[in-house]
Amino acid sequence: xxxxxxxxxxxxxxxHGGHCVARIGGEHxxxxxxxxxxxxERVTARITEMHKGYWRADAIEIHEASADRVTPPCAYAKxxxxxxxxxxxxxxxxxxxxxxxxxxxxxSRLGGVESDVRVERLAGGLLGWRSRVRYAVxxxxxxxxxxxxxxxxxxxxxxxxxxPHIQELDVLSHRWPEAGGVAxxxxxxxxxxxxxxPTAGSQSPTDDPGPTGVLLDGPxxxxxxxxxxxxxxxxxxxxxxxxxxxxxxxxxVLDMLGPKPGETAxxxxxxxxxxxxxxxxxxxxxxxxxxxxPDGVAAARRNLADLPTVEVVAARVETALRKRRITxxxxxxxxxxxxxxxxxxxxxxIAAAGPRAVAYVACDPAALGRDIGxxxxxxWTMTEIRAYDCFPMTxxxxxxxxxxx
Numbered sequence: 001x002x003x004x005x006x007x008x009x010x011x012x013x014x015x016h017g018g019h020c021v022a023r024i025g026g027e028h029x030x031x032x033x034x035x036x037x038x039x040x041e042r043v044t045a046r047i048t049e050m051h052k053g054y055w056r057a058d059a060i061e062i063h064e065a066s067a068d069r070v071t072p073p074c075a076y077a078k079x080x081x082x083x084x085x086x087x088x089x090x091x092x093x094x095x096x097x098x099x100x101x102x103x104x105x106x107x108s109r110l111g112g113v114e115s116d117v118r119v120e121r122l123a124g125g126l127l128g129w130r131s132r133v134r135y136a137v138x139x140x141x142x143x144x145x146x147x148x149x150x151x152x153x154x155x156x157x158x159x160x161x162x163x164p165h166i167q168e169l170d171v172l173s174h175r176w177p178e179a180g181g182v183a184x185x186x187x188x189x190x191x192x193x194x195x196x197x198p199t200a201g202s203q204s205p206t207d208d209p210g211p212t213g214v215l216l217d218g219p220x221x222x223x224x225x226x227x228x229x230x231x232x233x234x235x236x237x238x239x240x241x242x243x244x245x246x247x248x249x250x251x252x253v254l255d256m257l258g259p260k261p262g263e264t265a266x267x268x269x270x271x272x273x274x275x276x277x278x279x280x281x282x283x284x285x286x287x288x289x290x291x292x293x294p295d296g297v298a299a300a301r302r303n304l305a306d307l308p309t310v311e312v313v314a315a316r317v318e319t320a321l322r323k324r325r326i327t328x329x330x331x332x333x334x335x336x337x338x339x340x341x342x343x344x345x346x347x348x349x350i351a352a353a354g355p356r357a358v359a360y361v362a363c364d365p366a367a368l369g370r371d372i373g374x375x376x377x378x379x380w381t382m383t384e385i386r387a388y389d390c391f392p393m394t395x396x397x398x399x400x401x402x403x404x405x
Contacts, residue, residue, distance in 0.1 A: 011037040018086030018395030038066035068094035083148030086395040110369030119387040122244040126392040136200035141175040189223025193235035206363035256402040263331035273300035275334040321349035328353030341367025347374040358403040
């Protein structure tokens, strides 16, 4: 077979990455990762990539459909078109079951822990939630979104998961000859901004924002409301993309850590200082934020200026720990790394500092599983975990885990 060929498959369980697993040649045959399918379905799939140990494919015809299959609301959520949404063909309930299965499997396989965690839906529906959308621009200067695992731009006229205020913009009706991408923001404070980008940036809702743009419309800094405070962050800076996510995650972190008056804390990969402010409000003691992005450092120092016990350190987390820019002992740690996770060196340095508890906020269950495995080998235990569907219609899921010695 070659790429582009089709094959009939019976689809198995979902796997991390927004696809299901099928096999050609029986139980021990070649693994095929199939998108646009559901467990138990019999499909015709087109091979899109061929690797030594596995293939990738798109289900292009459904012969026996799952009861959980629905018609995707977006015309672009189909094989060969936009790759931004992985699960538009999956019912609301089944999306939560899908993500629950992935979180549990990654914790078990990579972290060595069994859990009965269930992914919870946030307030709001499956559409109209994404408050930050970055469009790419194609060779004909048309804005759109990227195909799955591709730099090819699919020109679109609307993104249905975008916040209503973003959908109301006329960004998609224009040509953009001088831009590589267009960033749009609709904040919880009611601000709407548009920026032209030198390059497209990332389409994933969990990645760092990417290149700084030229402000075309709206404020350069937008207002966000979370944890009982008003925040100002750069329009192109990082903030949770679901309007309910910031408060939900802060609530989970505070519930798990149970900060006590006088306890010291670290907020690692702290961004604008969301968790630091919440913890400092409970402890009244020293809280150290570590952030490497210059706009994040500036936002944290500005937004936390009224909290005299909070210090903001401009450094990469691993560098700050290795070079003793921050030192233990410390009582509490909030760990909110990017999608790649914290990594073994950071986990070991945290463990060596001797905190009472660590709240790990993760946007990737595989990275979370790997880092929990490292904590466990150092004598730590995952004592609680919660998971939230902060990114409906996509494969992404946010988790908060509590680790104690």
